[in-house]
Each structure stands twice: as C-alpha cells, then as structure tokens.
Amino acid sequence: MNSTNSKYNFDNFSIKKKKNRRIEELEKREEYTTYQEDLAFAKELNLLRNDFYYQMVESEQVFLIDFMYKPLDILSGDAYSARKIDNDRAFYLIVDGMGKGLSASLGAMLITSYVNHIIDTCIFDLYELVDKTIKYIKPILLEEETVSVDFILINHKTEQLHYSKFSMPRSLMQTNSGEIIKIKSNNPPISKYIDNFILSELDISNITKFLFHSDGMVENSTRFGNQLYAEYVENDFLTSFTKDDLRAKFLWKIDEQEDDITFIFLNKLDLNSATIATKKFSSTLEDIESASGWYGDIWATLTEDAELQGMAAIVFSELFMNAFEHGNLSIDSANKHKLLEDGIYFDTLEELSKGCPRKISVNISRVEHQKNSYILTSVRDEGDGFDTEILSKIFRNSKTFNGRGVFVSRRSSLGIYYNSKGDKVLYLHKL
Missing domain, CATH: 3.30.565.10 (Histidine kinase-like ATPase, C-terminal domain)
Structure with a gap:
C-alpha cells in the first residue's frame, strides 16, 4: 500500500471517528433534553391538583366530574385545579397564560401553585382567594402581560355557583329543559394594573350539566372552512352526556390541535x-x-x-x-x-x-x-x-x-x- 492510500485511509478513519463522536454527543444531548422535558411535565402534573380524579360528588343528586387537559407542548400555558373544600363545596380553577412557551407556562403554574397553597393553609373564602391571588401575581407579570383565569365555586347543598371570571371564554350550563345558559366573564384579564374585581353568583338548582374551558378549545380551527370550534361547542355540549362524548366530537371536527386545551365537564344526575x-x-x-x-x-x-x-x-x-x-x-x-x-x-x-x-x-x-x-x-x-x-x-x-x-x-x-x-x-x- 502506497503512502497516498495510507494517508487517505487514515483521514477517512479520522473523519468517521469524529462523526461518530458527534453523533454520540447529539444523542446524549437529546437524551438529556428528553429527560429534562419529562421532569418538567411531571412537575406540571404535580402542580395541578385534582381532588376529584375519577370521583363523583354525592349530595341530593350525583355529580359526575370529568376533565380534559391536553397541553400542546411540554411547557403548557394552561393549568387547572379541582379542590374539595368540604362535603358541600367544590372549587375549580382554570388558568390560561398569555401566548405560548416558558413565560405563559410560568404564569399559569405560579398562579395554580399559589391558589393550591392558599386552599391548603387558610380557611377558604372565595373573595379572599381571588384577592390574594391578584396581589400575588401582579408584581410578577411583565408590563404587557395578562393572564385569563376562571375561579369557580359550586355549593352542592345550597345549589349556588359563585364565580369570578377574568377574560375567559363563556362557560356553558344546560338546564333541565335543555336550554343553554352562558356565563360571561365579569372581569378583564389579570394584569399589573388591575385593582378591583367582581364576584357573582347564580342559582343552579335547575342545571344538569356544566362546561368550563380555556380558549384553546373554542378558538381551534375546524375542518369546515374558516369556522372555529366556537361555532359548534354549544350543540356538542348539549348532545354530550359524558366528557368522552364531547371530546370525541371536538377531536373529529378539528384537523389538528393548535393550542393548549383544558375543560371541566360536570353532569348532575338524579338517580x-x-x-x-x-x-x-x-x-x-x-x-x-x-x-x-x-x-x-x-x-x-x-x-x-x-x-x-x-x-x-x-x-x-x-x-x-x-x-x-x-x-x-x-x-x-x-x-x-x-x-x-x-x-x-x-x-x-x-x-x-x-x-x-x-x-x-x-x-x-x-x-x-x-x-x-x-x-x-x-x-x-x-x-x-x-x-x-x-x-x-x-x-x-x-x-x-x-x-x-x-x-x-x-x-x-x-x-x-x-x-x-x-x-x-x-x-x-x-x-
């Protein structure tokens, strides 16, 4: 073998070695990234508190409580919490951070974590909870940043719904006669400049179903031209007996998921x-x-x-x-x-x-x-x-x-x- 061929073989071997080393480095980096993403998602799931995981609430009627939480990315701008306050009251929180990515995720998770902390450590009062949460998050928000939030409290004994909605999509309720009632937001989004808020209540004695959701659901485009799912959500909710019914209808109508999606579906039954x-x-x-x-x-x-x-x-x-x-x-x-x-x-x-x-x-x-x-x-x-x-x-x-x-x-x-x-x-x- 002449010297030219030897040098060519050596150079070729050296290139392959460097290439293999680079591939190994990239594989390790990808493995590490995946590991960190898995940890981040596990942390998100730990921050989301659900006291009603595959549970029902028994009062005069039976409440079946279901959830759909489907983040678009590892770092979700949506978060939720479902807490049992006592035998008569249940609290539901949905948070939707502005935009996507790390900033939106941090805002949503900080609010959710803080709300859960307050519920775990203080005597529950909805007005106090909303007030403290706003005061906590205001200094953290950036100048142009906003957060949309649903604070929902249901008293199964008195059959009253108390709510403070901050620029969230309309919640839906179905009456015994099949009429759809919409609950509009009674507050602007939470920002650095918000000072006051409104707390409202409704009689829900004639309500059989409830749907609370983030905007990722209704603002998703569908397979039907330029129409958003907002055009279909009321009828799909009306004709759905379970969360899985609604989920199937929603997923069939959209081509692909475009944002984080969170919804809470409640069904009240007189068995x-x-x-x-x-x-x-x-x-x-x-x-x-x-x-x-x-x-x-x-x-x-x-x-x-x-x-x-x-x-x-x-x-x-x-x-x-x-x-x-x-x-x-x-x-x-x-x-x-x-x-x-x-x-x-x-x-x-x-x-x-x-x-x-x-x-x-x-x-x-x-x-x-x-x-x-x-x-x-x-x-x-x-x-x-x-x-x-x-x-x-x-x-x-x-x-x-x-x-x-x-x-x-x-x-x-x-x-x-x-x-x-x-x-x-x-x-x-x-x-």
Whole structure:
C-alpha cells in the first residue's frame, strides 16, 4: 500500500471517528433534553391538583366530574385545579397564560401553585382567594402581560355557583329543559394594573350539566372552512352526556390541535328516580356467582348486543370482586399478592367470609339523554373505603399490577367514579 492510500485511509478513519463522536454527543444531548422535558411535565402534573380524579360528588343528586387537559407542548400555558373544600363545596380553577412557551407556562403554574397553597393553609373564602391571588401575581407579570383565569365555586347543598371570571371564554350550563345558559366573564384579564374585581353568583338548582374551558378549545380551527370550534361547542355540549362524548366530537371536527386545551365537564344526575333494579348480596363466594348471574339476567332484558353485555359483565365482575375482597374482607393489594404466591388465596377468601356480616349493595339506573339511554350501575361495600388519590397513579401507568382491575373497568365502560370515602363506585354504559 502506497503512502497516498495510507494517508487517505487514515483521514477517512479520522473523519468517521469524529462523526461518530458527534453523533454520540447529539444523542446524549437529546437524551438529556428528553429527560429534562419529562421532569418538567411531571412537575406540571404535580402542580395541578385534582381532588376529584375519577370521583363523583354525592349530595341530593350525583355529580359526575370529568376533565380534559391536553397541553400542546411540554411547557403548557394552561393549568387547572379541582379542590374539595368540604362535603358541600367544590372549587375549580382554570388558568390560561398569555401566548405560548416558558413565560405563559410560568404564569399559569405560579398562579395554580399559589391558589393550591392558599386552599391548603387558610380557611377558604372565595373573595379572599381571588384577592390574594391578584396581589400575588401582579408584581410578577411583565408590563404587557395578562393572564385569563376562571375561579369557580359550586355549593352542592345550597345549589349556588359563585364565580369570578377574568377574560375567559363563556362557560356553558344546560338546564333541565335543555336550554343553554352562558356565563360571561365579569372581569378583564389579570394584569399589573388591575385593582378591583367582581364576584357573582347564580342559582343552579335547575342545571344538569356544566362546561368550563380555556380558549384553546373554542378558538381551534375546524375542518369546515374558516369556522372555529366556537361555532359548534354549544350543540356538542348539549348532545354530550359524558366528557368522552364531547371530546370525541371536538377531536373529529378539528384537523389538528393548535393550542393548549383544558375543560371541566360536570353532569348532575338524579338517580333516585331512575332506578330499575337494586339488590344486596352477602360477602360470600357463593353470592359472587349469584350476583353475576343476576346482573347478567338484567342486561339480557336491556339489550341484545352480546358485546355490550360482555363488557358490562367484565366491569361488574371486577368492581364487585374489589368490593368483596378489598372492601368487606379488608384484604389489601400486598396481602393479596402474597396469598396468590402462596397458593392459598381462595382458601383465605372462604375462611374470611365465614360470619362476615358486611353486605354489597348494587343499584342499576337508566337515564335518557338526547334520545339515547345510559345504564348506570353502582356497587357499594361496607368496608373502610380507600384513598382514591391512588387512582391517578393507576391510570397514568396502565402496566401497574396494583389496581389492574380498576384500569380494565375504565377501559370497558364510559367512565367509573368513586365516592370520596372509596366504598362506592359507579360506572356507565350506553345502550
């Protein structure tokens, strides 16, 4: 090999080596960036507080509470909070920072974090909360920067809605007669120069559904020429029984998401007058089989759709078993896994069920909405309940073994909702 070829091979090797080193550096940098983005998004999720994650509120009626939080980027200009103030009151916050990127995200997250801190540490008063939040954020905002915010308080006992809306889109409410009522903003956006604000209230005794949302939803363009989704939101809300109904209608009408999207969907139901079947079962293995047969027989009278019957049966089996083993027999997940590993799980169930006085109550209701029928089933045990906050971890990680039955139940229904104690669960299907 002559010297020219040797020098060429050496130069070629050196170029490849530098290129490979550069690729490795870029891969490490990209990996680090991804890691930081994941941390940032995890931090955002931790700042967003949701006391109603897959929960319902039980008062004179049942409130089903659902959320859609869909950031456009890792750093979201939207944020929300949903807090249980006491047994009668629930507070909802939606924040929409001006523009996009880091500045909008920081503003939204600072307000959300501060509001949660006030709720956690002070006696709740809506006027004081709004006043303190404005005073906190004003020095932080830039000269031309504004923030749009919804402060919403619902008192389920007095059936009053108190609100202070700062340049947010109109909230929607549906009456018993199907009329849509719009709640306009009663304040300008929050800026460095805002001094006063208005707090208003409404009677909601005749309201059945609520929709609170950021502008990313209604200002999104649609596949229908130059029309924004604002042209369709009222009718879609009117014809939607659940959050998933509205979400599906929205996603079908838009070509692509253009901004952060946040909405809170509440459905108030009077199930007492809608009951079609109810029964109590003992905490025995025999009654588990009996309950499944009873439930299957009822569904056979409701629909001939074998697939729908099967999905309803799966959910009932999972949640009834949870009520039996975790609720009435007080077997926690760790103990259950140990019993399964030791091969004595069913023997233990049979032994613990002997003489157990606790019952499992099942109630089935049928609700009509927009010419559609929905079947709502509730299963209630007489155990100590559980901390429903663990549901957020279950649904964020579907591969987790603990709570797998709850995840399967959610996938096989239109929604599952626990009461605050965790001793009752409600789920629904559409006929």
